[in-house]
Amino acid sequence: MRLALLAWRYLWARPLVAVLNLVLLSLGLASMTFVILASEQVEHAVQRDLAGIDLVVGAKGSPMQLILSGVFHLDSPTGNIPLGTVKLLRDHPLVARVVPLSLGDSLHGFRIVGTTREYLDLYGGQIELGRTWKIPLEAVLGADAAAELKLRPGDTFAGSHGLGMGGDEHDHYRYTVVGTLARTGTVLDRLVVTSTESVWAVHAHHGSAPAEAAPPADDHQDDHDHGHDGDHDAAHEDEDDPREVTLLLVSYRSPLAAVSLPRWVNAQPALQSAAPAFETARLMKMVGAGTEVLRGFGIVLLAAAGLSVFIGLYHAVRERQADLAMMRMLGAPPRRVATLVVAEALWLALLGIIIGLVAGHAVTHLLGSYLQTERSLSLTGAWVSPWEAVVPAAAVLLALLSAALPAVRAFRLDVTKLLQAH
């Protein structure tokens, strides 16, 4: 115990070296913590958002875009598809559930999704205040959206055109908030959910409404962000009902569907299917490259910290040769002198672990709050991962490795030199 205290005093006898080593070590451990927390949360969030969705069906375009817009609500949709597609797929024997989504408007960056109540069920959305919608232009707010926008049941709002901030407001059609949802930890928290009919109603007078069965109006050409600029012509070829939705979230009745259904959908003239599992794996691979870079950066920092601690201790042992020899003279066995050197490195490791973990969580939290204002992924510093055990393990291992050679030098110290200092 006293030896630990002595090691602590020796550590801070050279404060600049100690601080340098501590900074390097903490930075390395903090980035390690961050990578662990962020990648695990992103992966969990993605898995949750995929809940029960086997296939996304939308207008022709990039499958990745379909997934990003339809499942994660990060990208703009590829276009619209005829409402008849819903029935077509619902009647398909291999399909268990079809949830239609109508996208295109937003409220201060939170997307307004026209859908059915099944969409809430998909994510286990529970009403916290009020009720779900009954008639068009009633809306329910996800937990984050409600908290951020400070809207409660009874309040009204007008959606704005487009998915970003600053689109034209649909002033003539005000939504009424009828309920808010409990937190689900999924993308649902960041959405404004209403009935499909609401979206149709809002757009009926906007000039882009599918209900009018009109080709896209001229004033609509600049609304490039708008999800309702679909392939009208293709979509209308053999449909009586001119109404449209943006995309469909399909759950299979049997795994067999994975073989035939995507092909069947893609054979339809206006339709495109995308398998979330596949596209997400592709996405994670791309994001994974970034994670790898961060991880590599952390490892480089840790290696630099290890080297720095090693050099610091190596010099310390040389500088303190007389001190250490005097300790031997005072009755310390070699192993106690070596332990003193190792203890100094372990103090650094302990401080580095504390600072690194705290900083890693803090950075994750800061990034999380930034992403929240961007209405993007939800990250929190309050997340605790079992993988964080890697952080102290790495720190202790690093400390032991760096201290090994200096400790051996201390162990083998020639004490008789103390007597020959003439």
Place this chain on the structure above:
Amino acid sequence: MLEFQNLRHRYTPQVEVRFPDLRLAHGDHLLVLGASGSGKSTLLALIAGLLSPSSGHVRVEGTDVGSLRASARDAWRGATLGFVPQRLHLSPSLSVLHNLELPFVCAGEHVDSPRIATVMDHLGIGALAHRRPHELSVGQAHRVALARALLREPRLILADEPTASLDDEAATDALGLLRQAASETGATLVVATHDRRVTDWLPGAHVLRLAAAPAP
């Protein structure tokens, strides 16, 4: 108390130094005289168990130092010997008080703070507890080094050139403290020096002259 018997130390296969036989009773003191390189340091190292004799024995209070196992020798050294090195070797990283905790920490023992306070007061350095060694005068530093040697009540005090680089007054002071400490505790003093002043000052001490300088 201290006995050399047929004591030899071999530096290299060719070079060996032989020390005269000697028997010291309790309360006797020993002066080891000789120029640099005459084997003074070697003798001190043999007494402290830092070197093993190539043949013969060093006995301290009947204990054959060379026959102790390595770990036992360290513990024995800490408990039996007080050592005042020529350059004092106070740790510059630690305060005076923390330097004086070292004998206990090194022995793996509980730090006896009352004992430290007593010894500090006795040597008149009680007010220096929180100074760093570089903030001390030469005389003060000597007293701290002596205090460190006395803390665990050694039976044998080894002093290596205790007056080197000291003027007459400081040397008298240092030697006076050393002799006083030895007489108060009944410890045996072994002083290695080539300083004539010391010879005059320890009358009646056994004198061991090491003349023949072994080839390096």
